[in-house]
Amino acid sequence: MDRDVHARRWLLAGGFIRTLVPYDDLEGIHARLSALGDVQTFGTSVEGRPLWVVRIGASSERRALVTGAIHGVEYIGTRAALVFAESLMERPLDAEVWVAPVLNPDGYARTWREGGAAPIASVRRNARGVDLNRNFPLPWSSRPGRMPFTGSTSPSAATYRGPAPLSEPEARALASLALRLEPRVAAGLHSFMGALIPARVTHLSDWRHYSQMTRAFREGHGGFPYLRLGSPVGDVFTGELEDWLHHVVRCWAVCIECFPVWASLLQGLRAPAPFWRFNPRDPSRWERRDAEGIRAMIEVGLDGARPPERAGAGACLEVW
Numbered sequence: 001m002d003r004d005v006h007a008r009r010w011l012l013a014g015g016f017i018r019t020l021v022p023y024d025d026l027e028g029i030h031a032r033l034s035a036l037g038d039v040q041t042f043g044t045s046v047e048g049r050p051l052w053v054v055r056i057g058a059s060s061e062r063r064a065l066v067t068g069a070i071h072g073v074e075y076i077g078t079r080a081a082l083v084f085a086e087s088l089m090e091r092p093l094d095a096e097v098w099v100a101p102v103l104n105p106d107g108y109a110r111t112w113r114e115g116g117a118a119p120i121a122s123v124r125r126n127a128r129g130v131d132l133n134r135n136f137p138l139p140w141s142s143r144p145g146r147m148p149f150t151g152s153t154s155p156s157a158a159t160y161r162g163p164a165p166l167s168e169p170e171a172r173a174l175a176s177l178a179l180r181l182e183p184r185v186a187a188g189l190h191s192f193m194g195a196l197i198p199a200r201v202t203h204l205s206d207w208r209h210y211s212q213m214t215r216a217f218r219e220g221h222g223g224f225p226y227l228r229l230g231s232p233v234g235d236v237f238t239g240e241l242e243d244w245l246h247h248v249v250r251c252w253a254v255c256i257e258c259f260p261v262w263a264s265l266l267q268g269l270r271a272p273a274p275f276w277r278f279n280p281r282d283p284s285r286w287e288r289r290d291a292e293g294i295r296a297m298i299e300v301g302l303d304g305a306r307p308p309e310r311a312g313a314g315a316c317l318e319v320w
């Protein structure tokens with residue numbers, strides 16, 4: 001969409017506090033996906049919105065999965081996923097790439113409807129108030145942690161993990177898709193931190209493999225160096241998608257937190273709406289670099305073998 005159209009929409013909506021231009025609404029995302037290939041629906045959200053995925057590239061055993069907006073407010077992740085997918089039209093990867101840019105369409109739509117002004121907890125989670133990125137089964141039947149970020153049993157918390165693993169239709173649908181595709185590498189796009197968070201692993205060789213992937217991301221990105229977060233010791237499983245993908249699907253999986261904190265602070269110490277803490281006003285400054293980083297990281301992930309099988313990792317509790 002060109003800048004004039006953005007500007008007109010911006011004026012009609014009374015300024016950026018009430019409109020989220022230059023981002024796309026769900027209709028706009030569908031149009032962009034349709035230009036890339038057949039848009040498939042792999043599930044339905046709590047409020048009945050379709051979960052979209054598009055396949056790019058010839059059929060191959062070398063599969064990659066790129067997801068965005070498992071947290072509804074994190075629009076820059078969706079944008080980076082779309083820009084990465086569009087870049088494959090001109091520079092294909094030797095792989096079958098699946099892109100699902102909005103895993104939480106209800107949160108995404110609510111963010112849009114409220115002009116980004118809704119409290120973060122309400123737009124981060126799905127329509128039943130569950131943090132979808134705390135709703136995946138914990139490998140090795142681990143017990144959930146007690147720190148706030150590890151997920152909460154309180155339905156009012158921003159990280160409410162839900163009544164049981166995979167209790168939510170969006171998480172179930174993604175799990176089914178991943179088990180069917182068996183991707184070898186996955187990138188989950190979030191904001192905001194400017195950081196790379198690979199799945200939690202317990203073996204040094206796996207840790208090192210993720211170091212190669214995160215280094216490749218930084219080199220591909222070429223801008224502000226997104227740091228790797230996590231620790232080989234003391235980390236816990238939280239019900240995040242990446243941990244489940246690594247240990248159960250045996251897929252190299254990295255959460256990418258787009259849009260660094262410092263850039264968010266530079267944009268405004270007091271953002272006019274919570275939305276603008278998470279998302280750059282000018283995504284064009286970030287989306288291409290993020291897309292290049294994703295590409296470089298996926299290439300490294302596809303080149304090696306799958307994560308080695310670890311005894312007992314696939315066992316998961318059915319209740320928390």
Ligand SMILES: [Zn+2]
Nearest residue numbers: 071074190191
């Ligand atoms: Zn997130």
